[in-house]
Amino acid sequence: MASLVNKDIDVPGLGCVHVVRSVDCLGAMCPRPQLLTMKVLGEVGSGAVIEVVLDNPTAVEGFPALAQTLGCTHLATVREPDCWRVYLRRGFF
Amino acid sequence: MNVASASIATETHWMFRKSSLQAMGVFLLVVAGSLLALAQDTRFVYMLVYVWFGLAYGVLLQYGRFCMASAVRDLFAVKVPRMAVGMMIAVALYAVVAAVVTLAGFSTFHPNAMGWHIVIGAAIFGFGIVFTGGCASGSLYKAGEGNMNSMLVILAISFSQAIVVSASGWWDSLVPQSWVDAAAAQDMPAELTITQGWFDIFTAGHIWNLKGATTADMFGMAESATGIVLLNTMLTAILPVAIILVALYVFYYRKGHLRRTGKTAPTLGDEIGGMWAMFTSSKNTAIAGIGLGVLAGLHMYVTGMLREHYGIFNFGELLVAMGYTDGLSIQDTVFDPGYWYITTQEAQWGGWIMQKLGIDSMDSIFFGLDNGLPNPLLNAPGFMSIGIILGAAVMALARREFKWKLPSWETAFFAIVGGTLMGIGARLAMGCNIGAFFATVTNGDPSGWVFLFGMVIGAYVGVKVFTWYMDWSDARKGSECGL
Numbered sequence: 001m002a003s004l005v006n007k008d009i010d011v012p013g014l015g016c017v018h019v020v021r022s023v024d025c026l027g028a029m030c031p032r033p034q035l036l037t038m039k040v041l042g043e044v045g046s047g048a049v050i051e052v053v054l055d056n057p058t059a060v061e062g063f064p065a066l067a068q069t070l071g072c073t074h075l076a077t078v079r080e081p082d083c084w085r086v087y088l089r090r091g092f093f
Numbered sequence: 094m095n096v097a098s099a100s101i102a103t104e105t106h107w108m109f110r111k112s113s114l115q116a117m118g119v120f121l122l123v124v125a126g127s128l129l130a131l132a133q134d135t136r137f138v139y140m141l142v143y144v145w146f147g148l149a150y151g152v153l154l155q156y157g158r159f160c161m162a163s164a165v166r167d168l169f170a171v172k173v174p175r176m177a178v179g180m181m182i183a184v185a186l187y188a189v190v191a192a193v194v195t196l197a198g199f200s201t202f203h204p205n206a207m208g209w210h211i212v213i214g215a216a217i218f219g220f221g222i223v224f225t226g227g228c229a230s231g232s233l234y235k236a237g238e239g240n241m242n243s244m245l246v247i248l249a250i251s252f253s254q255a256i257v258v259s260a261s262g263w264w265d266s267l268v269p270q271s272w273v274d275a276a277a278a279q280d281m282p283a284e285l286t287i288t289q290g291w292f293d294i295f296t297a298g299h300i301w302n303l304k305g306a307t308t309a310d311m312f313g314m315a316e317s318a319t320g321i322v323l324l325n326t327m328l329t330a331i332l333p334v335a336i337i338l339v340a341l342y343v344f345y346y347r348k349g350h351l352r353r354t355g356k357t358a359p360t361l362g363d364e365i366g367g368m369w370a371m372f373t374s375s376k377n378t379a380i381a382g383i384g385l386g387v388l389a390g391l392h393m394y395v396t397g398m399l400r401e402h403y404g405i406f407n408f409g410e411l412l413v414a415m416g417y418t419d420g421l422s423i424q425d426t427v428f429d430p431g432y433w434y435i436t437t438q439e440a441q442w443g444g445w446i447m448q449k450l451g452i453d454s455m456d457s458i459f460f461g462l463d464n465g466l467p468n469p470l471l472n473a474p475g476f477m478s479i480g481i482i483l484g485a486a487v488m489a490l491a492r493r494e495f496k497w498k499l500p501s502w503e504t505a506f507f508a509i510v511g512g513t514l515m516g517i518g519a520r521l522a523m524g525c526n527i528g529a530f531f532a533t534v535t536n537g538d539p540s541g542w543v544f545l546f547g548m549v550i551g552a553y554v555g556v557k558v559f560t561w562y563m564d565w566s567d568a569r570k571g572s573e574c575g576l
Contacts, residue, residue, distance in 0.1 A: 030163055035560060038171055
């Protein structure tokens with residue numbers, strides 16, 4: 001499930017980033033996280049940043065490679081106690 | 094440009110974290126269990142080889158998040174070749190070590206019968222893995238991460254196989270009369286009731302009439318070093334791997350790589366650099382691929398040496414010598430492949446539980462003639478599967494990635510249906526992506542590539558159906574968040 005957030009988030013190592021959409025993939029099995037992310041990236045404009053929230057280690061591992069294929073930049077993967085937050089910017093910057 | 098992953102700093106030294114201590118606890122549990130088994134009888138070392146290789150497989154699978162389901166699925170779902178590359182690296186390494194093991198005379202490998210059943214079974218298996226989120230070994234290591242969805246998949250694989258191989262009645266009408274006649278012509282003991290039970294008829298009336306051979310066997314060079322190295326390793330494993338890797342680069346990686354690096358007229362050096370970038374795009378996966386390939390080969394070597402040491406061909410002989418005769422096949426054998434294998438021991442778990450519930454399936458060829466139904470505490474390959482779960486748990490706990498995850502109704506449904514399809518497919522194809530693909534092509538048996546072909550077809554259709562389901566499901570929910 002994806003939600004509109006449109007807020008500034010302080011990403012460790014990156015600073016303040018404006019995130020337009022957040023994709024909630026908690027509890028999701030592959031390939032749902034990848035397909036949801038692909039769908040949301042297709043709906044945001046070039047340069048927009050989305051956040052993907054995951055608790056599936058296998059999916060997290062694949063996101064940098066997924067980003068390359070989807071024509072976006074993997075900005076960061078932030079580890080939290082119960083999940084990961086992956087930040088992707090549409091387009092190569 | 095990608096930015097390195099950031100992680101939240103922790104104040105506690107990693108050694109003293111609760112999860113690290115739990116990881117150590119699981120590891121010590123395996124050590125204690127091993128010592129207990131050896132105290133009973135030192136010959137249990139044969140079973141412990143399975144346990145410890147399983148543990149190492151589990152550690153590596155979790156470390157590299159190595160999922161062969163995603164290797165084929167992601168090519169169609171999101172066009173990402175990362176895991177397919179990792180899988181090919183593992184195949185190449187396993188093939189090289191398998192060649193050394195075969196040349197040393199310790200190979201435990203037997204080729205599978207070649208036929209259409211492999212394509213059909215693998216396609217059903219490949220369709221199922223899209224819905225379960227992992228293959229048979231992937232489900233084991235994800236269960237080790239605390240994923241209860243994967244535990245449901247294992248249950249579904251276990252019981253579906255046990256039912257498939259022992260079912261009779263209306264199932265028997267699924268097979269042609271010619272197979273029944275061919276089965277009846279086999280000289281088999283009456284207690285196997287070989288013309289009853291569709292899987293028995295399929296096995297005795299069809300599979301036994303097919304040929305299985307390594308490429309070296311086909312050219313009459315199975316005993317020569319040239320046949321083993323050139324035909325089995327180079328021609329059957331390394332060459333196809335090289336072709337697949339180049340195809341993955343050309344069709345899935347090259348365009349994006351050249352765009353990112355700004356090369357408009359790439360030289361050969363740029364292309365080689367691109368290939369290398371593809372290999373190293375996920376170092377964890379590549380490292381796991383190397384480790385799994387080498388370990389899988391060594392596993393055959395160690396088991397082969399132990400068989401020679403004890404003068405046996407099958408663990409069943411050792412069990413008899415130790416005084417354990419329950420659950421053996423009528424040949425006094427049990428399932429004992431001597432290498433990485435997943436599905437048959439899970440079928441034995443299901444069959445053993447069914448037997449305890451009063452459903453006897455020892456009149457089937459699968460259990461009664463070949464694999465037996467040993468107590469799970471004496472099931473050597475079964476302990477390899479448990480080792481994979483525990484190894485993955487050790488690694489997941491050490492990396493603070495262990496998390497009990499309850500399935501939703503939807504994922505539980507997919508796990509049971511997908512797992513059941515995986516079980517049915519694995520039995521029709523005589524193995525899963527490990528036993529019928531990974532272990533075969535690396536030992537010179539081309540039937541594994543047929544399995545991969547079938548699995549790719551199944552995964553392709555599965556991805557189409559899954560994508561359609563997601564769109565339908567999202568549309569039905571109304572997507573209040575704008576999807």
